[in-house]
Amino acid sequence: MSLGITVRGLDIPDSVRAPLTEDDVAARLVGKDATLWGPDAESESAIRLGWLDLPASSRELVSQLADLRAELTGEGLDRVVLCGMGGSSLAPEVICRTAGVPLVVLDTTDPGQVAAAMADLDRTVVVVSSKSGGTVETDSQRRAFVQAFADAGLDEKEIGRRFVVVTDPGSPLSETAAAMGARAVFLADPNVGGRYSALSAFGLVPSALAGADVGTLLDEAEELAGTLAQPDNSALELGVAMGAAFRAGRDKLALADGGSGIVGFGDWAEQLIAESTGKQGRGILPVVLESVDAPGASGSDVLLAVVGPDAPATEPAIGVTGPLGAQFLGWEYATAVAGRVLGINPFDQPNVTESKENTQRILSEGLPDERPAATIGAIEVYGSGGVLDGVDLSSHDGVVLAVDALLASIPPRGYLAVMAYLDREKDATAENLRAALARRAEKAVTFGWGPRFLHSTGQYHKGGPQVGAYLQLTGAIAQDLPVPDQAYSFATLQAAQAGGDRKALADRDRPVLHLHLTDRAAGLGQLLSALT
Structure with a gap:
């Protein structure tokens, strides 16, 4: 595999590409021109371009x-x-x-x-x-x-x-x-x-x-860096493709591996793109897929990006080939370019602190006293934002009915975010919910482990377009662990983070379904069995 990256499958209108060429964006970005993203972003951009070196x-x-x-x-x-x-x-x-x-x-x-x-x-x-x-x-x-x-x-x-x-x-x-x-x-x-x-x-x-x-x-990375001032470099083309897709209504970027040999790249790119672009009521939502033909790879609001040489399974799609070091630098550069096209500052994260502040408030005041709307098997069901209004939770299918009500609340061109405050080693089967729910919803579905997604897609959830619905999973703690020299334990901190994020979403009147697993293995088995 040659150094640098190659981007294929591009079909970009001149209305998007020409202004970047005329403004010499490629060379100005390499020259660390902090004015590229407008006057409101200039002070932040001036101290956030060291990654180019x-x-x-x-x-x-x-x-x-x-x-x-x-x-x-x-x-x-x-x-x-x-x-x-x-x-x-x-x-x-x-x-x-x-x-x-x-x-x-x-x-x-x-x-x-x-x-x-x-x-x-x-x-x-x-x-x-x-x-x-x-x-x-x-x-x-x-x-x-x-x-x-x-x-x-x-x-x-x-x-x-x-x-x-x-x-x-x-x-x-x-x-x-x-x-x-x-x-x-x-x-x-x-x-x-x-x-x-x-x-x-x-x-x-x-x-x-x-x-x-x-x-x-x-x-x-250095091999690619030597090309980045050129007006037609591959990383610029990737950024232009992302921005052009957004302007064409394809604001979901489905990320899939196509034989790259790189493991887990989508999770890194997800944070880069979501936190950089999800603000001011707009943004590109990255959706990490299990494969190139997984549910969510296509749709009227989706651009598929395949990392690796395999041909995309659907259209429209782009392919990005290159070794890991070049991929890192290339996607960073492309995201900065996409920020220019979207008209946002790709270097700030104005909404990330909100859930953190809510968490600190809960830690100081205590966990809220919440009562489940129903307990079905190993799952306690909670809801906010009107998601459970009119839902009959008394039957053995109550959990499915609650989930379907959440899916029905997703607006056109919206998305569902699954947020699992669980153990990603022992509770790894929770990841299977993404594909199952994407098949059921026929809309974009993301999956994130809490609290790490708060430092990633969490910015998009609050600062991006308010078209999300949210499924939060928490679980009973078998054995707690103290945080030395603090007044709280890890279990309390985890619960406070989940509660703080729920509040941030509820304050935006977004539909949230919270499923608490009284037995993690049994609850996940129950949920996956019901949805697949």
Whole structure:
């Protein structure tokens, strides 16, 4: 496979392409022209274009990380756990899964999943990644690992040397890292936003320590970077295709793998596109598909994007071929271009803090006292936004009737978001709901694990077009886990995050169906059996 990326299947009207050519957008973007997205975006854009330099500027990390990995493995520390959310976790997960090297990614507050990550402590090093340093999930996970190492008999100095920290200069986490005596601290470029940070220390540090070849990743990106000032470069074409599709009414971008050899790329691209474009009542909704012919690959409001050489199964569609490093840089560039076409700022995320603030309020005031509308088998049924009005929940088909009522509430050109606050390892069958519901709804259906989707599609849910309906899944906790030196546990934090997000959606009068699984395995089995 050649370096760079190739985009095929394009049919773009001159009305979209010509203004970009006339305005020399390709060269101006490479030149970091912050005026490309209008005066309202200029101040933010001026401090968010450092990602364009990363293929070259990150090169100095390669040898440093090789030395650190050798040092760690020489001490028997060959198991890497990454504590991070959103842009801090999604790229390393793709890099390591594609490379076939083990990396434990902890981007959850589910107590069972957190507890499982704290296995094999005698050979574990923990990478704590956060730009702001104040992310509640990551801070809670760090506290839990510190306590676990202490319980295993390590002294304070030994505990510190089990941590590697990636953060922005001057962040609270950088101060915490110094205080705890972290083995290594990598300060990332503050002019790179989280979702554009795949080729920065946030993407490279955990990946290299886990054994991935990050030097080759940078080679792949650098080859593409040399073409990006050209007016007809492939990444620009990808961005123009996304923007043109949006203007033509195809505001859902279905993402599928087509033999790329890259594992999990859609989850990374989902955050990049949703959080960058979903604002001001508009946006491109990425829909990650299980395959090129999965439900949701076609529709009057859908553009299919196939990553890899396989031919798309439907029209209209585009194909994007190239190695992972080039794909990272190419999609970042394309998303910035699409932002120009949509007329939005692709570098801010004005609605992300809303659910966080709701969560903090619930943690300080206590969980709300909610009563289910019905309990059917292992599922408690709750609803808001009028979704259960007139629904008979008394029959054994009550859950199906409730789900069908939610699907009926999806407006034309709308979508359903499935949001699972569960353990994505032990409760993995929940992902099968996406395809089942897409077949049933015949509309766009997304799936996200909570709370990680709050750092991804969560921005689109609140800031994008208000045409969504929402299915939230929560589950009973078999064994809770305390968050050291905090007044709440992981179970309470997880419940508060789910409740905070429900409130953010309810405040927008969006239909929300909340299904609480009193027994996770039984409840998921019951739900999947009823819908398939």
